Amino acid sequence: MKKQRRKPKVAGWDKDTNESVILVKNPVWKAFAKRDPISTDSQTSIGLASRKALYALTNGDGDFPHLKELLVSTYAGVYLAEQGYGQEFLEDFHRVLVELRQCLLRVMSEQGYSISPAEAKHVSVMLDLHEQQLGLADRAVLAEAIVESYKHTSAALVRWTENDQ
Numbered sequence: 001m002k003k004q005r006r007k008p009k010v011a012g013w014d015k016d017t018n019e020s021v022i023l024v025k026n027p028v029w030k031a032f033a034k035r036d037p038i039s040t041d042s043q044t045s046i047g048l049a050s051r052k053a054l055y056a057l058t059n060g061d062g063d064f065p066h067l068k069e070l071l072v073s074t075y076a077g078v079y080l081a082e083q084g085y086g087q088e089f090l091e092d093f094h095r096v097l098v099e100l101r102q103c104l105l106r107v108m109s110e111q112g113y114s115i116s117p118a119e120a121k122h123v124s125v126m127l128d129l130h131e132q133q134l135g136l137a138d139r140a141v142l143a144e145a146i147v148e149s150y151k152h153t154s155a156a157l158v159r160w161t162e163n164d165q
Contacts, residue, residue, distance in 0.1 A: 036139055043134045046073075050127050057103065058120045062113035068153060070123060071100055075149035075156075076142075077130040083141055085133045096126040101160055108161065 053069035056062040078093045080086065099119040107113055115123060134142065 038134055038137065038139055038142055043131065046134060047127070047131045050130070054115070054120060054123050054127065057113055057115040058117070060112065060114055062115070064107075064113070067100065067103060067107075067113060068157075071097075071153045071156065072146075072149045073130055074100065074126060075152040076145040077126060077133060078152075079145040079148045080130075080133040080137055080141065083137075083145075085136050085141075086129055089129050092122070092126055092129060096123055097156075099123065101156075104157070104160055 049069055050073045053062070053066035056066045057070070074093055074096050077086075078090065078097075081090045081093060099115070099122055102119070103113065103115055137145070
Protein backbone atom coordinates (compact mmCIF):
# COMPACT_ATOMS: atom_id res chain seq x y z
CA MET A 1 0.00 0.00 0.00
CA LYS A 2 1.37 3.36 -1.01
CA LYS A 3 1.75 6.02 1.57
CA GLN A 4 -0.34 9.05 0.73
CA ARG A 5 1.48 12.29 0.26
CA ARG A 6 0.70 14.83 2.86
CA LYS A 7 -1.13 17.85 1.53
CA PRO A 8 0.61 21.18 1.99
CA LYS A 9 -0.47 23.15 4.98
CA VAL A 10 -3.08 25.68 3.98
CA ALA A 11 -3.61 27.42 7.30
CA GLY A 12 -1.19 28.95 9.69
CA TRP A 13 0.90 31.85 10.80
CA ASP A 14 3.91 33.43 9.18
CA LYS A 15 6.53 32.91 11.89
CA ASP A 16 8.62 35.85 10.66
CA THR A 17 5.88 38.47 10.76
CA ASN A 18 3.52 36.83 13.26
CA GLU A 19 0.62 37.53 10.90
CA SER A 20 -1.94 35.19 9.46
CA VAL A 21 -1.20 33.81 6.04
CA ILE A 22 -3.74 34.30 3.26
CA LEU A 23 -4.75 30.81 2.34
CA VAL A 24 -5.11 29.23 -1.06
CA LYS A 25 -8.21 27.25 -0.06
CA ASN A 26 -9.88 30.24 1.56
CA PRO A 27 -13.15 31.01 -0.30
CA VAL A 28 -12.28 34.70 -0.52
CA TRP A 29 -8.90 33.80 -2.03
CA LYS A 30 -10.62 31.47 -4.53
CA ALA A 31 -12.93 34.27 -5.63
CA PHE A 32 -9.98 36.61 -6.06
CA ALA A 33 -7.85 34.01 -7.83
CA LYS A 34 -9.98 34.08 -10.98
CA ARG A 35 -8.48 35.69 -14.05
CA ASP A 36 -11.36 38.15 -14.32
CA PRO A 37 -10.90 41.92 -14.27
CA ILE A 38 -11.14 43.66 -10.94
CA SER A 39 -14.63 45.05 -10.41
CA THR A 40 -15.05 48.81 -10.42
CA ASP A 41 -16.42 48.60 -6.86
CA SER A 42 -13.21 46.88 -5.70
CA GLN A 43 -11.08 49.40 -7.57
CA THR A 44 -13.00 52.24 -5.95
CA SER A 45 -12.74 50.71 -2.46
CA ILE A 46 -8.99 50.20 -2.75
CA GLY A 47 -8.49 53.70 -4.12
CA LEU A 48 -10.63 55.33 -1.45
CA ALA A 49 -8.83 53.55 1.40
CA SER A 50 -5.48 54.81 0.11
CA ARG A 51 -6.77 58.35 -0.50
CA LYS A 52 -8.30 58.44 2.98
CA ALA A 53 -4.95 57.42 4.47
CA LEU A 54 -3.13 60.11 2.47
CA TYR A 55 -5.67 62.74 3.54
CA ALA A 56 -5.29 61.82 7.21
CA LEU A 57 -1.49 61.93 7.05
CA THR A 58 -1.41 65.30 5.26
CA ASN A 59 -3.82 66.87 7.76
CA GLY A 60 -2.06 65.72 10.92
CA ASP A 61 -4.77 63.17 11.77
CA GLY A 62 -2.77 60.16 10.62
CA ASP A 63 -1.76 57.11 12.59
CA PHE A 64 -0.02 53.80 12.02
CA PRO A 65 -2.85 52.11 10.05
CA HIS A 66 -2.84 55.06 7.61
CA LEU A 67 0.90 54.76 7.06
CA LYS A 68 0.62 51.00 6.65
CA GLU A 69 -2.20 51.43 4.09
CA LEU A 70 0.03 53.63 1.95
CA LEU A 71 2.95 51.21 2.31
CA VAL A 72 0.79 48.27 1.23
CA SER A 73 -0.53 50.23 -1.76
CA THR A 74 2.98 51.24 -2.75
CA TYR A 75 4.39 47.73 -2.47
CA ALA A 76 1.38 46.37 -4.40
CA GLY A 77 2.15 48.98 -7.07
CA VAL A 78 5.78 47.84 -7.18
CA TYR A 79 4.69 44.22 -7.55
CA LEU A 80 2.20 45.04 -10.32
CA ALA A 81 4.82 47.14 -12.13
CA GLU A 82 7.27 44.26 -11.95
CA GLN A 83 4.57 42.04 -13.50
CA GLY A 84 4.32 44.40 -16.47
CA TYR A 85 1.59 46.80 -15.33
CA GLY A 86 3.46 50.12 -15.55
CA GLN A 87 7.04 48.94 -15.30
CA GLU A 88 8.25 52.34 -16.48
CA PHE A 89 6.97 53.84 -13.21
CA LEU A 90 8.97 51.65 -10.82
CA GLU A 91 11.22 54.60 -9.94
CA ASP A 92 8.17 56.63 -8.86
CA PHE A 93 7.01 53.83 -6.56
CA HIS A 94 10.48 53.51 -5.03
CA ARG A 95 10.66 57.28 -4.44
CA VAL A 96 7.39 57.07 -2.51
CA LEU A 97 8.79 54.21 -0.41
CA VAL A 98 11.72 56.45 0.56
CA GLU A 99 9.31 59.24 1.51
CA LEU A 100 7.12 56.91 3.56
CA ARG A 101 10.26 55.75 5.35
CA GLN A 102 10.95 59.40 6.19
CA CYS A 103 7.44 59.60 7.64
CA LEU A 104 8.19 56.60 9.85
CA LEU A 105 11.47 58.19 10.97
CA ARG A 106 9.57 61.32 11.98
CA VAL A 107 7.19 59.17 14.03
CA MET A 108 10.13 57.51 15.76
CA SER A 109 11.54 60.93 16.67
CA GLU A 110 8.12 61.80 18.14
CA GLN A 111 7.13 64.29 15.45
CA GLY A 112 3.85 62.47 14.74
CA TYR A 113 2.40 60.83 11.68
CA SER A 114 2.55 63.38 8.89
CA ILE A 115 3.49 63.79 5.25
CA SER A 116 4.79 67.07 3.86
CA PRO A 117 3.00 68.72 0.91
CA ALA A 118 5.87 67.74 -1.43
CA GLU A 119 5.72 64.13 -0.23
CA ALA A 120 1.93 64.16 -0.52
CA LYS A 121 2.22 65.22 -4.17
CA HIS A 122 4.47 62.23 -4.95
CA VAL A 123 2.20 59.85 -3.02
CA SER A 124 -0.83 61.20 -4.88
CA VAL A 125 0.86 60.58 -8.24
CA MET A 126 1.73 57.06 -7.08
CA LEU A 127 -1.90 56.46 -6.10
CA ASP A 128 -3.03 57.68 -9.54
CA LEU A 129 -0.64 55.17 -11.12
CA HIS A 130 -1.77 52.40 -8.79
CA GLU A 131 -5.42 53.06 -9.64
CA GLN A 132 -4.55 52.72 -13.33
CA GLN A 133 -2.81 49.42 -12.54
CA LEU A 134 -5.98 48.20 -10.84
CA GLY A 135 -7.91 48.88 -14.02
CA LEU A 136 -5.49 46.76 -16.06
CA ALA A 137 -4.64 43.85 -13.75
CA ASP A 138 -6.86 40.83 -13.19
CA ARG A 139 -7.96 39.58 -9.79
CA ALA A 140 -5.40 36.79 -9.59
CA VAL A 141 -2.48 39.16 -10.12
CA LEU A 142 -3.96 41.62 -7.61
CA ALA A 143 -4.34 38.83 -5.05
CA GLU A 144 -0.66 37.95 -5.51
CA ALA A 145 0.24 41.64 -5.23
CA ILE A 146 -1.68 42.00 -1.97
CA VAL A 147 0.02 38.97 -0.40
CA GLU A 148 3.46 40.17 -1.51
CA SER A 149 2.81 43.75 -0.40
CA TYR A 150 1.88 42.67 3.13
CA LYS A 151 5.04 40.55 3.34
CA HIS A 152 7.20 43.44 2.12
CA THR A 153 5.46 45.97 4.36
CA SER A 154 5.97 43.89 7.50
CA ALA A 155 9.60 43.20 6.63
CA ALA A 156 10.28 46.85 5.76
CA LEU A 157 8.77 48.13 9.00
CA VAL A 158 10.93 45.75 11.03
CA ARG A 159 14.06 46.57 9.01
CA TRP A 160 13.50 50.33 9.13
CA THR A 161 12.86 50.43 12.86
CA GLU A 162 15.82 48.20 13.67
CA ASN A 163 18.23 50.23 11.53
CA ASP A 164 17.21 53.57 12.94
CA GLN A 165 17.00 52.97 16.68
